Amino acid sequence: MTKQISGPEYIPAFRVTAEGKDITNALRRSLLSLTLTDYGGTSARADTLKITLLSETLPLPSKGARLRLGLGFNDRLTDKGWFVVSDVASSGPPRKIEINATAAPMNAEKQRGDVLAIKTRSWHDLLLVDLVKTIAGENGLIPRVAACLANYHIDHLDQVAESDANLLSRLARELNAVSKPTGGYWLFLKQGSGQTAGGRPLSAVTITPAQVTRWSYVEKSRGNSTASNGAEKGKESGRVKVRYYDAHDGKTRVASVEYAGATQENPYTQPSKKYADLQAKARKAQAVRNASTMTLSGPCRLSHIPLTAECRIVTSGFGRHEDGHWVIESLEFSLGTAGLNYTCSLVIDPHPAKSTPRR
Numbered sequence: 001m002t003k004q005i006s007g008p009e010y011i012p013a014f015r016v017t018a019e020g021k022d023i024t025n026a027l028r029r030s031l032l033s034l035t036l037t038d039y040g041g042t043s044a045r046a047d048t049l050k051i052t053l054l055s056e057t058l059p060l061p062s063k064g065a066r067l068r069l070g071l072g073f074n075d076r077l078t079d080k081g082w083f084v085v086s087d088v089a090s091s092g093p094p095r096k097i098e099i100n101a102t103a104a105p106m107n108a109e110k111q112r113g114d115v116l117a118i119k120t121r122s123w124h125d126l127l128l129v130d131l132v133k134t135i136a137g138e139n140g141l142i143p144r145v146a147a148c149l150a151n152y153h154i155d156h157l158d159q160v161a162e163s164d165a166n167l168l169s170r171l172a173r174e175l176n177a178v179s180k181p182t183g184g185y186w187l188f189l190k191q192g193s194g195q196t197a198g199g200r201p202l203s204a205v206t207i208t209p210a211q212v213t214r215w216s217y218v219e220k221s222r223g224n225s226t227a228s229n230g231a232e233k234g235k236e237s238g239r240v241k242v243r244y245y246d247a248h249d250g251k252t253r254v255a256s257v258e259y260a261g262a263t264q265e266n267p268y269t270q271p272s273k274k275y276a277d278l279q280a281k282a283r284k285a286q287a288v289r290n291a292s293t294m295t296l297s298g299p300c301r302l303s304h305i306p307l308t309a310e311c312r313i314v315t316s317g318f319g320r321h322e323d324g325h326w327v328i329e330s331l332e333f334s335l336g337t338a339g340l341n342y343t344c345s346l347v348i349d350p351h352p353a354k355s356t357p358r359r
Contacts, residue, residue, distance in 0.1 A: 012300070012340035015070035015077055016051075018061060030055035032096070033336040036069065036080060040178060040309035040329045046115070046165075047103035047182050049083040056095045060088045067101050071305060071333060071340075078305045081183020104139070104165065104181035115139050115165040115181050122159065128152040128171075128188070132179075135164045136186035146189045149177055155272075174275065176282040178310055191285065191310065191327070204312035204325070204352075205303050212298035213341075217322045219292045238263035240284045244276035245269060259284050261291075289347040294326060297343040300333065304342050307331060312349055325352035 014034060015024045027034075030053040039045040049069060061067075065085045070077035083101035090097050104115045123131060129143070129150035136143035152175065159167045168179035172188065180187045209215070239256040241263065246253050252269060255276035266283060270276040294315065313326045326346035334341050 010073050010302075012335055013072055013074055013077060014335060017068045019066055026058065027051065027053065030058055030097075031335075033334065035335075036071065036333045038182075038309045038328075038331040038333075040180075040327075046180075047081075047083070049099075049101040049103075051097075051099040051101075053097040053099070054094055055097060058097060060090065060097065061085050061099060063087065067099075071335070073302060073305075073340075076302065079183075081185075103183055104141075116163045118161050118163055120160050120162075123154060123157040125156075126154055128154060128175075131157070131171075132168065132186060132188045135168060136181075139164060139181065139186070141181055141186040142184060144185050144187045144189070146177070148190060149175060149188060173286075174278050174282055176278075176285045180309075189310065191289070204314050205307065206314045206316055207296055207298075208315075208317045210317075211301070212296050214297040215295060215318065215322075217292070217294045217318070219321060220290065240264045240266075240280045240287070242266040242276040242280045242283070243269040244273050245271055247272070255280050257281055257284050259287065261287060285350055288350040289327065292321070292348055293329075294322065294346040295343065296346065298341065300340040300342050305333075307342075307344075312352065313344065313346055314352075315346075325349040 014028075015022070016027055017023065032052040032054055033050075034052075035048075035050045037048045037050075039047060049067065063085050066082050067085065068082040069080040071080050072078050081103060083103050085099060085101045087100050088097070089100075127150065129145045131154060132145050133143045157167075157171070162170075165179075165181065168186075168188065171177075172179035177188060177190055238259050238261055240259045241254050241256045243252050243254055243266070253273070255270075255273055257277075257280045264283060264287065266279055270279055296313075296315075307328065309328050309331050311328050311331075313328060315323050315326065317323065325348070327349045328344050329347045330345045332343045334343070
């Protein structure tokens with residue numbers, strides 16, 4: 001059975017500041033659990049922080065208060081960014097306090113901007129980097145756009161009764177990218193890019209059965225020729241098809257890409273071949289990612305702490321189909337009486353990195 005590393009150099013630790021004031025000691029005395037959930041950008045969900053305390057005297061924080069979290073071992077803490085308190089609850093006896101916070105500003109009364117506020121407007125003739133910069137600025141966040149996406153030109157984009165978060169998530173799906181407000185930044189990156197919020201690249205981490213307490217694997221579609229996890233190439237060959245309007249002759253045409261699986265058709269007609277091609281490639285990439293999934297749980301190691309959703313994982317020693325290259329779809333860190341543990345949900349990495357994984 002895998003045990004939490006508990007030598008003197010590996011004692012789980014955390015640090016929390018509230019509006020710049022260090023409240024770690026006050027929380028540590030009353031802490032029952034601290035859970036950080038990091039969602040991938042394809043889910044369109046903001047990261048969450050939940051702190052559960054037992055205290056008869058600790059005051060409740062106000063909604064909209066900013067919390068900043070550091071997580072790790074001893075004094076080797078990794079900054080996990082700041083979170084905005086979205087709701088607070090208490091019960092008893094004994095008095096138990098639950099604090100829930102999100103990585104995106106949700107309370108426009110206390111914080112600048114609200115990423116879920118419904119807006120109606122249109123965008124014309126601009127670059128993606130300028131769109132993200134404008135929306136991030138309106139919400140009090142710092143934009144981080146991948147260099148390979150920054151100069152993508154947007155002819156026209158309608159935002160009709162739609163939030164900023166949904167608008168950029170919708171655009172990200174078309175570009176095989178992820179859009180995510182987290183830790184004070186608004187990230188717009190290629191799927192599986194494996195970067196910190198500050199833009200620093202992270203190499204893949206190798207995980208073996210000896211490092212986990214539980215794991216599960218589900219193969220939804222065997223024989224995907226573009227998958228990287230050792231499955232046989234499939235005999236079935238289809239296409240991903242997307243209709244588009246051809247402005248030259250007014251006819252509806254079809255753009256398509258080959259796909260080792262059942263043929264898929266996008267139900268929506270795109271305004272041009274440019275957008276249809278992007279949509280077809282994005283739908284193919286999403287199908288590849290979801291062909292197989294894997295979940296890993298176990299005690300944290302130092303190499304796990306910097307991980308975020310969309311980082312790369314390599315599994316080794318689990319089995320023929322289970323071993324391979326993955327991308328983290330969601331990641332949970334949990335600190336409590338059982339120590340510091342993680343649970344990550346994985347999808348196939350369609351473009352595995354060539355660098356040597358860390359262990």
